[in-house]
Amino acid sequence: MDLLSVHLVNPSDNSFGTAVITPRWLFVLAAATPQVVGDPILVDESLEQIVPETIHPGDIVGISVHTGNALRGYAVGRMARSRGAWVVYGGIHATLFPEEALERGDAHAVVTGDGDIAWGRVVTDCLAGKPEKIYAGGRIEGGEFLAARWDLMNPERYMWASVQTIRGCPKHCSFCSVWRTDGQKPRQRKFQSVVDEIIALRRLGFRFIALADDNFYPVTFTDLRQAREQGNTAKLEELTAIRNERLLLMDELAKLPKDMVFFTQMTMEAGEDGSYLDAMRKANIKGALVGVEAVTPEGLKAVFKDWNYSGEALAKQLQTFEQHGVHVLGSFIFGLPTDRAATFDATVEMALKAGVTFAQFVMMTPFPGTVDFGRWEKEQSQHPTMVGDVPITRYWMIPIEVRPKMFTPHPTMSSDEIRVRTQRVWDRFYNWSSIWQRSACAPRLRSRIAFMFLSKLYRQMYAGTGISTDSARRKKSKSWARWTARQCKKLFRARPMPELQGPKWDFGLGGLGQAAFDGRDESEMAGPFVVLPEN
Numbered sequence: 001m002d003l004l005s006v007h008l009v010n011p012s013d014n015s016f017g018t019a020v021i022t023p024r025w026l027f028v029l030a031a032a033t034p035q036v037v038g039d040p041i042l043v044d045e046s047l048e049q050i051v052p053e054t055i056h057p058g059d060i061v062g063i064s065v066h067t068g069n070a071l072r073g074y075a076v077g078r079m080a081r082s083r084g085a086w087v088v089y090g091g092i093h094a095t096l097f098p099e100e101a102l103e104r105g106d107a108h109a110v111v112t113g114d115g116d117i118a119w120g121r122v123v124t125d126c127l128a129g130k131p132e133k134i135y136a137g138g139r140i141e142g143g144e145f146l147a148a149r150w151d152l153m154n155p156e157r158y159m160w161a162s163v164q165t166i167r168g169c170p171k172h173c174s175f176c177s178v179w180r181t182d183g184q185k186p187r188q189r190k191f192q193s194v195v196d197e198i199i200a201l202r203r204l205g206f207r208f209i210a211l212a213d214d215n216f217y218p219v220t221f222t223d224l225r226q227a228r229e230q231g232n233t234a235k236l237e238e239l240t241a242i243r244n245e246r247l248l249l250m251d252e253l254a255k256l257p258k259d260m261v262f263f264t265q266m267t268m269e270a271g272e273d274g275s276y277l278d279a280m281r282k283a284n285i286k287g288a289l290v291g292v293e294a295v296t297p298e299g300l301k302a303v304f305k306d307w308n309y310s311g312e313a314l315a316k317q318l319q320t321f322e323q324h325g326v327h328v329l330g331s332f333i334f335g336l337p338t339d340r341a342a343t344f345d346a347t348v349e350m351a352l353k354a355g356v357t358f359a360q361f362v363m364m365t366p367f368p369g370t371v372d373f374g375r376w377e378k379e380q381s382q383h384p385t386m387v388g389d390v391p392i393t394r395y396w397m398i399p400i401e402v403r404p405k406m407f408t409p410h411p412t413m414s415s416d417e418i419r420v421r422t423q424r425v426w427d428r429f430y431n432w433s434s435i436w437q438r439s440a441c442a443p444r445l446r447s448r449i450a451f452m453f454l455s456k457l458y459r460q461m462y463a464g465t466g467i468s469t470d471s472a473r474r475k476k477s478k479s480w481a482r483w484t485a486r487q488c489k490k491l492f493r494a495r496p497m498p499e500l501q502g503p504k505w506d507f508g509l510g511g512l513g514q515a516a517f518d519g520r521d522e523s524e525m526a527g528p529f530v531v532l533p534e535n
């Protein structure tokens with residue numbers, strides 16, 4: 001009898017042949033796959049579509065769905081089940097809608113929450129022919145997060161790798177589901193495990209790494225002050241320990257080869273803490289996505305983010321990042337009820353004034369699990385708007401060709417007006433002359449060219465294929481993005497460093513970085529770091 005295979009599928013309607021960032025879950029679940037079934041087959045559809053003939057009866061197919069790719073994910077699941085495989089879903093959307101995955105995606109089982117531990121149980125139960133319908137993966141502790149199996153990745157296909165250092169966010173922004181699904185308590189990985197993984201990636205030739213964190217600045221001065229004022233010693237100790245672990249991580253990252261470039265996301269509150277930003281710069285964390293969202297106090301209030309800065313203070317706060325050597329990717333939302341026609345120009349002008357290195361302008365989308373979604377679903381409950389036979393509050397189930405561009409009506413602007421104005425903002429921020437000016441932050445011509453390509457790629461892949469665009473533009477953007485992606489890939493790759501040694505930690509690697517080093521002798525990891533001169 002042939003041995004069965006485990007397939008892990010990252011669904012996508014858009015295959016570019018090359019992807020910017022590795023979908024981390026694929027490589028983490030690979031690490032969680034019991035050895036008895038061998039190495040799983042990893043399929044990332046953002047590279048190329050799955051070939052149905054590779055699925056055989058008795059195989060186990062794990063599919064990850066977020067809201068944007070749920071429809072494609074369900075199609076893959078139905079195909080796999082029709083070929084006799086066990087079909088299992090996980091990921092944020094499956095966590096929020098397990099019943100939908102069972103019904104529309106033909107699932108045998110759904111894992112909610114973290115898969116690091118639950119996946120092993122699912123595979124074992126499938127092998128026994130008796131999977132349960134729902135597995136509650138829950139929120140595991142940071143020390144239990146598995147290191148990814150990078151040995152199963154084709155390094156030629158990705159520009160950036162992704163490593164997670166922390167999950168959860170203490171905030172509660174109205175448009176975000178992270179604090180509901182991942183929780184408000186930061187769950188921090190052991191820094192040694194993170195460093196081990198990064199070394200494994202640099203050995204493969206990756207020097208650009210996205211720190212796939214919800215919020216890299218989980219403890220603010222306000223949090224510390226409040227705990228102190230309340231005389232809450234336990235809380236103060238907990239917060240201080242989280243902060244110290246962050247600093248330890250950054251100390252270690254600073255010892256890695258100097259050509260490494262990290263990128264993360266965090267709140268703009270970090271602008272209050274120059275020493276933290278300095279530690280980031282020293283650690284080669286060269287950039288951070290910062291959720292600016294809105295540039296007016298009314299807009300910030302509307303998204304429960306009134307702790308963010310607006311006006312002059314906002315520009316100053318963002319400039320502080322840049323002054324400390326941390327580039328900002330400012331993220332702005334359009335379509336908030338408080339937005340007016342003038343908001344678009346005011347926003348792009350603020351982005352330019354604040355000197356952010358990159359910016360993204362997204363259209364308001366009510367993602368499930370958010371406060372905004374809950375409010376909207378309630379409003380719609382009496383007389384739901386339907387698109388075909390699908391209520392608009394299940395918009396991800398509407399075929400792409402007929403899916404509206406925006407879902408919640410705006411009090412004063414049509415969705416077309418918002419879309420067109422948003423496109424203009426992207427065009428203005430990313431015109432060649434603005435990019436050229438911003439590229440002055442790159443020290444050498446080669447990196448300046450890389451910066452310009454990256455800016456254009458970002459603009460094309462994001463705005464050109466996203467909801468704020470039309471189908472003709474989307475088609476043109478896709479082929480442009482494909483070409484640019486090939487050029488960018490060459491710029492991002494570094495010479496693999498199989499000889500790179502990492503620190504030998506005081507304790508065994510068991511449960512920490514082991515998966516990243518599978519097949520390697522622990523003694524290979526001993527010794528000092530090899531530090532390269534900057535190139």
Ligand code: B12
Nearest residue numbers: 023024025062063064066067090091111114115116177212
């Ligand atoms: C890094 C990141 C990105 C990166 C990289 C994406 C990539 N290629 O991986 C970038 C910046 C490109 C990005 C882009 C976007 N992102 Co994003 N991103 C994240 C972030 C911060 C971390 C994801 C990650 O790598 N986590 C680490 C892995 C290990 O965790 P995980 O994926 O959750 O997987 C675990 C479990 O979910 C489970 N699991 C997952 N899959 C499966 C499958 C099976 C079978 C099983 C058993 C278990 C299982 O097990 C895993 C291990 O525990 C998340 C936030 C979050 N907390 O999830 C947002 C998040 C996923 N992104 C989100 C959004 C909205 C977007 C964008 C649409 C942004 C925008 N407005 O345009 C785009 C869409 C991109 C696209 N087309 O896919 C939302 C999704 C909301 C939703 N309901 O779908 C999130 C949750 C953030 C948020 N604010 O709400 N993103």
Ligand code: SF4
Nearest residue numbers: 169171172173176178
């Ligand atoms: S948007 Fe950012 S700051 Fe707000 S809850 Fe989500 S992860 Fe936290």
